[in-house]
Amino acid sequence: MGERDPTLMAGVPELVVLRLLAEREMYGYEIARTLKVVSRETLSLGEGVLYPALHAMEARGLLRPRPRQVEGRTRIYYQLTARGRRRLARLTANWQRMSAGVARILGTSGHD
Amino acid sequence: MGERDPTLMAGVPELVVLRLLAEREMYGYEIARTLKVVSRETLSLGEGVLYPALHAMEARGLLRPRPRQVEGRTRIYYQLTARGRRRLARLTANWQRMSAGVARILGTSGHD
DNA sequence: TTCCATACCTCGCAGCGCGAGGTATAGTCG
DNA sequence: CGACTATACCTCGCGCTGCGAGGTATGGAA
Structure with missing residues (x-):
């Protein structure tokens, strides 16, 4: 198997999270x-990357949080805002x- | 024209510098x-990125410096070491x- | 009761790109 | 000679970001 190179990951979390959420709303763990699968x-992404990233994106108005109770556990679903969609286009x-x-x-x- | 995104650049300088030097030895300014052209x-890469990167790679034994005087100015040519070639393969x-x-x-x- | 999966969170370290600013030489133009 | 540009090297400090480790809590299965 291949090793991971942390430094090459810069900017990737934001990009892929935005892309996934463009398809449908999801909650952190699900993301x-x-x-991993896709x-x-x-x-x-480890959770130490994912959750801070989600919070930062929310703070910047890219995501809209939609907390829900499912079987006694709290899930925070995230939806893309209009701004988030624009950000995705530019980042892409x-x-x-x-x-x-x-x-x-x-x-x-x-060769050119 | 497109804007640049600094965070997406992480790890790129090392990779492209190694790749260029794999072809032939070059000095900083030339790189x-x-x-820019290619x-x-x-x-x-701004010089604030390039030179520190070259020094770091040299310190890690990836590059071998070959200073030369050309028309009164000092050029530091860099060659790939064996370790540098291995590093390039893995990074790539x-x-x-x-x-x-x-x-x-x-x-x-x-889809898939 | 122990364990695992789910589901969220924070903190501090370390790495890296970057702009601004600095030094020195050679050649050109007025 | 003096001013300017191109060549060619360099450093410092800011700020961002990924990451692992560690923490809390619930539900269900063994």
């Missing part, structure tokens, strides 16, 4: 589990541009 | 200029795995 372990564009740039460097010599 | 501005693998994971999340819904 963590979903990410990304095949390569992107798994930035990611793709940057990713393409790196790919161009990695893809051997300078 | 900065080359990067990546079409999307990856340009990590990058691709992570990048693929994000791409899978971004690529719409959960």
Whole structure:
């Protein structure tokens, strides 16, 4: 299996969380589990990353929290705000541009 | 034009510098200029990033410095060490795995 | 009662990108 | 000669962010 490189993860949590929530509302634990499956372990966020990230995004008005009681336990579902959707679009564009740039460097010599 | 997102740049300088030096030895200023051209501005590293990165990599034994006098100015050419080549291989693998994971999340819904 | 899964949370460390600012030389233009 | 630009190196401190460790509480199964 492959090792994880923490430094390469910068900015990724915000991006993928926004992307997941664009599909449907989810709660924290669910996000963590979903990410593991969809990304095949390569992107798994620990709770020490996930919850602070969710709170920060909420504080910035990207997410709207919707707490619910389910079988005696509290789940905090999150929905994307309009601002969150805009943020996702921009972040996605930035990611793709940057990713393409790196790919161009990695893809051997300078064949344009 | 697209904006840059600093947080997405984490780990990128080390990766691209190693990749460039794998091709041929270069000096700092040259690396900065080359990067601008090859990546079409999307990856340009300021000198406040580049030089500290080079020193850190040298300290970790990834690069071998080769100072030369050229027309009265000092250039420090850098060559990859064996360790640097190994580091490049691992970093590249990590990058691709992570990048693929994000791409899978971004690529719409959960088809597969 | 013990244990595990669910479900939330916080704290402090460490790493890294970045802009601003600094030094010095060579060549050009007026 | 003096001013300016390009080359070529460097450092410092801010601020952000990922992360592991540790903590609380409930419900259900062994």
